Amino acid sequence: MLLSGSKSMDQLRESVLQCNDCALRAGCRQVVFGEGSPEARILLIGEGPGEAEDKLGRPFVGRAGQLLDKILAACGFGRFEHVFIANIVKCRPPKNRVPLPEERASCLVHLYAQIRLLEPEIIVLLGATALQGLIDPLAKITRARGNWLQWNGIWVMPTYHPAALLRNPALKQPVWEDFKQIVAKYRELVDPGHHAPHS
8 A cells, every 4th residue: 555645755755765674774884765767657666776786775786786777778668767777675584585474564654755756657577576576475486477456546567586587598588578668668658759779
């Protein structure tokens, strides 16, 4: 359920940066709030910060983030023009382990607030943790990816996390098929004239 309230994104950011609601905060360098356009019609949600993200305080800035930027560019999307990027948890889990259910639950309140403020037309779930955290704890990314879902009236596309593509390049083709669907839905819902260089 989405939260109600009148906080702005800047106010929410300040609140989230002060958060100590779970044990993750004590073991990381900083909170990674997310970044992108406040007018974004697409929200991308990943798992959580890794080492590079924890160091810089920005989401998806390591190797997986560089690959994500290339995918977005091929779709005609800019990180700061068309999308907002966030994570299920905003603090790095120790050794990049998967966030625990109680850690996800503590942090979801912040993600819900971001969704309420952004009011995106499309949510892209990057990987199993994002899918399970937002939609269904028992969902399988291998079954869900490539299929549109509806969540609180928002179109949701689950796909593989960019880090999975680095481990298994064979996944690049299905992810590209998923992003072609995202471009088509963006044209349908937001901008019929959107230009995607490689789609």
